[in-house]
Amino acid sequence: MSTAPALYLHPDRLFPAERGQRDIARRLYAAVCDLPIISPHGHTDPRWFADDLPFDNPAALLVQPDHYLLRMLYSQGVPLEQLGIPRADGAPVQDDTREVWRSFAAHYYLFRGTPSRLWLDHVFAVVFGLEQQLAPASADHYYERIDACLREPDFRPRALFERFNIEVLATTESPLDDLRHHDAIAASGWGGRVITTFRPDPVLDPEHDGFAANLQQLGELTGESVETFDGYLNALRNRREYFRRRGATATDHGHPSARTADLGDADKRALYDRVRSGQCTAQDAELFRAQMLTEMAAMSLEDGMVMQLHPGSYRNHNGFLLEQFGRDKGADIPVATEYVHALRPLLERFGNEPDFSLILFTLDETSYSRELAPLAGHYPALKLGPAWWFHDSPEGMRRYREQVTESAGFYNTVGFNDDTRAFLSIPARHDVARRVDCAFLARLVAEHRLGEDEAQELAADLSYHLAKRAYRL
Amino acid sequence: MSTAPALYLHPDRLFPAERGQRDIARRLYAAVCDLPIISPHGHTDPRWFADDLPFDNPAALLVQPDHYLLRMLYSQGVPLEQLGIPRADGAPVQDDTREVWRSFAAHYYLFRGTPSRLWLDHVFAVVFGLEQQLAPASADHYYERIDACLREPDFRPRALFERFNIEVLATTESPLDDLRHHDAIAASGWGGRVITTFRPDPVLDPEHDGFAANLQQLGELTGESVETFDGYLNALRNRREYFRRRGATATDHGHPSARTADLGDADKRALYDRVRSGQCTAQDAELFRAQMLTEMAAMSLEDGMVMQLHPGSYRNHNGFLLEQFGRDKGADIPVATEYVHALRPLLERFGNEPDFSLILFTLDETSYSRELAPLAGHYPALKLGPAWWFHDSPEGMRRYREQVTESAGFYNTVGFNDDTRAFLSIPARHDVARRVDCAFLARLVAEHRLGEDEAQELAADLSYHLAKRAYRL
Amino acid sequence: MSTAPALYLHPDRLFPAERGQRDIARRLYAAVCDLPIISPHGHTDPRWFADDLPFDNPAALLVQPDHYLLRMLYSQGVPLEQLGIPRADGAPVQDDTREVWRSFAAHYYLFRGTPSRLWLDHVFAVVFGLEQQLAPASADHYYERIDACLREPDFRPRALFERFNIEVLATTESPLDDLRHHDAIAASGWGGRVITTFRPDPVLDPEHDGFAANLQQLGELTGESVETFDGYLNALRNRREYFRRRGATATDHGHPSARTADLGDADKRALYDRVRSGQCTAQDAELFRAQMLTEMAAMSLEDGMVMQLHPGSYRNHNGFLLEQFGRDKGADIPVATEYVHALRPLLERFGNEPDFSLILFTLDETSYSRELAPLAGHYPALKLGPAWWFHDSPEGMRRYREQVTESAGFYNTVGFNDDTRAFLSIPARHDVARRVDCAFLARLVAEHRLGEDEAQELAADLSYHLAKRAYRL
Known part of the structure; x- marks a missing residue:
């Protein structure tokens, strides 16, 4: 079968129309288009690679x-x-x-x-x-x-994985997952690197579906008592270790806001008791999530897992659709998201730790130049994830680079995440990101703001090295 | 008199400077520049066309x-x-x-x-x-x-209307207006299509000048008792029908915020009683406006009128100017406007109705990519109006397309509104919009993100067809 | 020593890559690049020019x-x-x-x-x-x-000042400063114009370090009793006059928010008593700052000093860094900043005064098109300062022009401020601003939105005349 691009997929797509910039973009892209794919954050199903059906x-x-x-x-x-x-x-x-x-x-x-x-x-x-x-x-x-x-x-999953030149692919699982598919992949002898990511929302968010049952299951899985806050933290530590042994290098947190907290011990325990009893208010739930981000950061400092925060989505905005068709049908809507006050409690604890790394995402583009770039351009512990979800798009990525780079530089960003469950689109998504980054760099070169040699180095960093380094892969 | 453009009005104005894109923009524009004008939302005076003085x-x-x-x-x-x-x-x-x-x-x-x-x-x-x-x-x-x-x-109004190639022009009137000028136009036998728009703010907004008197007049005009909420709703239904018979296909709502509500019957009636008694608080007034948007949506589903929401203007910010010179002297200032939580009560009722259409406008550009495009890119009942007022400008329109298209596409937008009382500027405004849209499309074509044949179809849709369809004209 | 630009500093840097626009930008820039530097707002140390070491x-x-x-x-x-x-x-x-x-x-x-x-x-x-x-x-x-x-x-300070072709340079001092260095410069007979700016935060902001001691010192310096609000105001008037005699033409205010207030006399005095007693709440402190902006505006109307407001920085976000290394180490982070409601009390008093001038800055770019340009495009007393701090950058300046110009025009802006303590970078910063403005104007010319003769006039206004006029220099 021919793999030559079809006519509707132009080889210069997404490059600037102006000739000089286009020539630069082509040269930059030519040197990075075949680099392996690092996919450190996504939602593909590990079963595909375990069963290879x-x-x-x-x-x-x-x-x-x-x-x-x-x-x-x-x-x-x-x-x-x-x-x-x-x-x-x-x-x-x-x-x-x-x-x-x-x-x-x-x-x-x-x-x-x-x-x-x-x-x-x-x-x-x-x-x-x-x-x-x-x-x-x-x-x-x-x-x-x-x-x-x-x-x-x-066209089986493993064959495509290899054809796509994926060096590493991270999936995302609940702490309650037994990771059997990851074990099966490891046991199979296949060489593809498919790792998991620790996504504890089901056991951290009191408003998550089935939270009480999840807590109980967490206790059973780990042999820890979740009757006490200390036991609960131990159970989480235990599952993090379980995930780390299956290759996880990162955790991920999908909270409604970026709020963090740093309560005293007595307050934390009292809050946990309210949460566990199922009698917590919406304020309690928000505060608990906030506190747990700080607890997760503390554990990251212990076990070296990179932390990701994906806040600001109003999930299931359409009640009728949720009821009739369930989650993830396109009815999640972004909301304004504040970071400067919200993150301060966590940053006061861990913001200056050189070994801690928190990667921030946003659906609220107004925070790029106002909050996120200044924060990441200062705190050693912060990095910025790429343009996310609704903004994972050519114009969205361009705005991201234009609004982030001047305060945070390139090296406080972490390359591209495809964040997808659409496995076949992974090469397409990385290709779009590489093209848009090369187009952005080409403009800087054409406007004599950057040498082409520097741009070439940056193109490889943005396409490959930064993701690998940021996610400790 | 010569109508050849003067030298200071360059035929390539607003097209990209880069040669390839300019050539594409010229071709796209050439095919749409002479399309008739659809002006579905504006503030010209119908008396001009009735009297033709x-x-x-x-x-x-x-x-x-x-x-x-x-x-x-x-x-x-x-x-x-x-x-x-x-x-x-x-x-x-x-x-x-x-x-x-x-x-x-x-x-x-x-x-x-x-x-x-x-x-x-x-x-x-x-x-x-x-x-x-x-x-x-x-x-x-x-x-x-x-x-x-x-x-x-x-240079009389009707002659200009014809010279401007206006296919339909919508004015905007209060429910208390007798629409005599529209009747006069209809009776005159002149072929120009000048329709009205139902703008009920004077009888929906408890903080509107003369609200109490307006309510009374509404009752008198319709023969309904506005002593009860049901009578009040009937009176509104009556006037909507009156407007619809004079060609109205749309309602328009100029609230301070986008807030909607969906109260129970008892609460609605009690709120109306407070509002009608003139003893309502600012919170009551806001809640009443919110509830009435949902009531208007319900009536739109009955009578087929498209609903427009223009929120977020702080009217008459300059007290001295208002006192000395009155309204509309350039002292209205935009404020931050939230849509995701605000619209949810109405959307929970009517967001999935295929026959209901709510067109959203904003003065807060931060909502384009964060809230409006994701909402309109999901709910069947929502569409996005064009860049409005302060943003009805080349840069404003460019930002609108760049920030809206990737999540909402083109087909959840409704073409251009001139929104003006400056009749002579209507062709100029539509021309600017057509040029800016062609320039945007030309960039997509030049960057191989769209075929030129597709862009040509889109140019006609954005210039003419979408407005006609969205406003049911 | 050669002053020919090195190869890494390209003569066309920051100009658009497209040939036609670049040629226009070059012509515009050639006519402004050698204009003297007006630096009406900055933080260089006057001692440098006094001692010339x-x-x-x-x-x-x-x-x-x-x-x-x-x-x-x-x-x-x-x-x-x-x-x-x-x-x-x-x-x-x-x-x-x-x-x-x-x-x-x-x-x-x-x-x-x-x-x-x-x-x-x-x-x-x-x-x-x-x-x-x-x-x-x-x-x-x-x-x-x-x-x-x-x-x-x-390479001594005065020689560089002359080589840099600085026509006037404003420093910024506390009301408690005796301005000895400015006096020394004046006494030295050197021709360089180095003026001061009145920055009263240390005696206006109850949350400023050492506020109580500052008040006391203010009383001592002026011979006014700061026991009463009237005495306090007189003391401020006295120091403004002291500054004005050393060349000050402007005041500057670095508040956390843009909030203003216009309290009645009794309320003002009671508030001052709480503030002076050291027993004020955070709300009191915010209200006092708000009230004092209005008091400063009143004094500006008396003495003709232009007022600058720089709100919206969360100072010293990183507690550890502040404790170990002190202020101004790069840990100030912008926060969302509201202007429309915040400024209204002050504007209701002085917004229509033709002789009062308030120059607004922001770290929140979302306010450009939504709030600041509409406000400045209406109120005679308001002007917009240039893109500030994190946004004093090529992309930041471009966004500023694109988002401000269509509502406020060019003539409600005040040219460039370098706002720096890095003396050697002053020519570089003005050069970047001139280049970016010329690039912006070149695009308008190339897109036939402006004549090149108009652009040439504007380039000189933006580079030189507007700053001189706005700061009454």
Whole structure:
């Protein structure tokens, strides 16, 4: 099968139109486009790499799990039933995946100007060798070609992992996960490096679904008593160690806000008792999450795990959708997020520790130049994660570099995270990031703000080295 | 009279300087520049088109009613008296309109880099055929030329409407308006389509001037008792129907915030009683406005009127100016505006209704990428209005597209609104919007993020079709 | 010594890459690059110009006092001890300034993409004639060359002042300062114009270090009783006059927020009593600062001093650093700052006064288009200061012009402030500002939004005339 890019995937895409800058961008990109992929934060399913079974059909692989696609299609009046998303009430939904694919193709024009379009075109052209852009008329051809590919050995998860030149891929699991798939991968002898990430929200956030049961399970798994705050902390320490032994080098925290706290011992214990009893207020829950970030930071200093904070998403904003179709269907909405006051308690404890590393993300771009770049440009313990989620896009990445670099420089950032569950799009996402970074660097060179030799070094750092270093990989 | 553009109105204005992009922008623009104007939201006076009398002198037409001009001139020390704006205390002001015009011309340099300059130059060059740019030395020539034109039949409102190629023009009226001018236009047999918009702030906002009297008048007009909440809602329903029969397809709401509410029946009635008694607090007033947005949404679902929300302006910030010169003299200032929590009560009721449409505007650009694009990119009921007021400008429109498109796409936006009372500037404003959109699209094409055929289709959608569809025209 | 720019300082730096725009930018810049420097707001030490002694070694001159450098180096793990910053506890720090310089050179790559790099390269190339860019290998060469220069008469403060073509330089002093250095400069017969600025935070802010002692000293200096609010105001009036006689034309206020107040007489006096007694709450302190801004505005109207407000910095965010190394080591972080409600009390009193001038600054870029440009584009008393501190950078300045100009125009801005204590970087900073403004204007010209003749006039206004006029120099 040909892997030559199709005509709709131009080799100069995302480079500046102005000739001089484009030439510089091309040179910078040429030296980094084939570097291995470091994917230190994402949501792929480790089972894929443990079992190495073929992926399902095109719709199940590329449309139904992608909340970026679901949100846009739904916003334009396409019912989720028509896309084959199961309903909680068991009412019938479209179960012909070819029809789902046709609905998607019929609305592909909606994605003009969005990153989904860039990623999908890359997958279609580079992974599946499709030569014409997806359109209603080519829906069936696309479906058949992709479906046929998926039955071939070259399109099994491990083969794609290798073809994608992934050096390391991090998944994300709950502390309650037994990590059996990671164990299976390790036991299989396959050489792909798939590591886990410790994401303790289910046992840190009193407002998480099933928090009480989660606590109990945490106690059982670890043999620690979660009746006391000290036992609870020991249980967490225990699971961190369990994760670390499966390769985890990082934790991740998805709180509603960036608030941290540093309470005295008696207050912490009293708060934990309220939380554990299920009788905590919303204020208690927020304070507990805040305190637990500081506790996690303390443990990071002990065990060396890098800490990530992803705050500021209003999850499941659409009650009807949550009820009928569940989480992660494209109804999470960013909210304004404050960092300067919020992080201070944690930073007062650990901000000056050279061995502690907290990587900050945001959905609120106003914090880039006002809060995050100044904070990361000062505290040894802080680094900035890349443009995230809604801002993981060409314009979003450009704004990120323009608004972050002058106060934080490049070396307080950590390269790219694809943050995706869409495995096939991983090369596309890293490619977009590399192109946009090269375009940004090319402008600095063309405006004589940076030497091209420096830009070349930076391009490799942003594409590869910074992620590897920041995540201790 | 020549209508060839003057030299100071360059045919390539607002297009990117880089040659390749400029060529693309020219081609895109050439295919849309002559499309009819859809003006679905604005503030022109329907009396103009009912009576079709000549406009007054140049100062009264172009300077004195334009709050963009007044604010800038005032900020630089030009007293409003010198511009002939009447004082509440009856103290003398400049009544020689030629002198007013000279003051304006003497300060025309202040508008460098502002959209007012672009709009005015367009009006001067294209509508009045003036060949040299306005300057102090040409003030009298300008005055005389414009004054002479205004006496000619070709410069009467209906003639200009036709010359401007306006397909539909929406004005905005209070529910208490009898719409006699719209009736007169309809009765006249003239073919121009001038429709009204239902703007119920005077009877929805307890803090509106004369609210109590307005309520009473609403009752009298409709024969409904406004003593009860149900009667009040019926009266509103009645007036909506009255407006709909005069062509209205939309309502508009100018609240201080975007807050919505969805109270139970007893709470609504009790709140209405407090509001009607004139004994409501500021919190009550805010809650009542919030509740009434949800009530208006319910009625929109009944009668099919599209709903517009224009929140976030601190009206009449300058107390002295309000007292001496009245409203709309350029002293309204934007404030930070939150949407995610504010809109949730309404969206929980109607956000998933395919037949309900709420068009959101903002004066707070930080909400574009953080809140509005994610919301509109998910909810079927939401669309985004164009860059508004202070942001209705080349840079403002560019930021809008850059910050909105990647999450909401193009098809969750509704094309352009001129939102103006400056009738003569309507073609100029639409022209600026078309040029800026073509420039944005040209960049996407030049960077190989979009095919030129797609961009051409989008240019027509953004210039014409989206507005027509969104406003059900 | 050659003053020809080194190769690493390209003559076209910061100009747009696109050929047409670059040519315009070059022409605009050529006509302004040699205009004298107006530096109306900064923090250089007047003693330098009074005593005219040689500067110390390269590290003491260029590294150790520069909080931009300290913050970045510290963020990347360089201990301040290694940079020779003295500790409060007297523990040993690096005292070999050549070693300090080597540490700096070893980390010079961290500044890629930052304004510090642009400023330093300018200093190295233009002031010291260094021909190769700073790198670890050239650290010693740099140190020796700069050190040798500093011993020459041409590098004494007054000689540099003249070489830099500074027309006027404002320093900033506390009301408690006796201004002896300014008196010495005046008495010396040297022609350089070095004026002071009245910065009353130490006696206006109840939370300022040593506020009570400062009040007492203020009373002693002026012979006024600070036991009463009226005496306190008289004392301030007295010191303003003292400053005005030493050339001050402006006051400056560095409050945490932009809040203003306009209390009645009894409330003011009661508040002052609480503040003076040392028993005021944080709310009292904030209210007192707010009230005092209005009092300062009243005095500005009496004595003609221009007022500057620099709000929104969270000072000394890092407690450990403050304790060990003191203030101004790069740990001040911006916070969100509101202006529309905050300034209203003051504006209701003085916003319409043509003889009062308040220059606003911000660290919160979201206020540019939403609040500051609309306010300054309306109130005669308001002007906007340039992009400040973290935003005093090429991208920051570009965003400032793009977000401010369309609502406030150019003439409600006040040209450039270098705001620096790094004397040698003053020409570099003004040069960056002139280049970025010329680049912005060149884009407007290339996009036919402005005539080149207008742009040329604006370039001179932005580089020179506006600052002179705004600060009444």
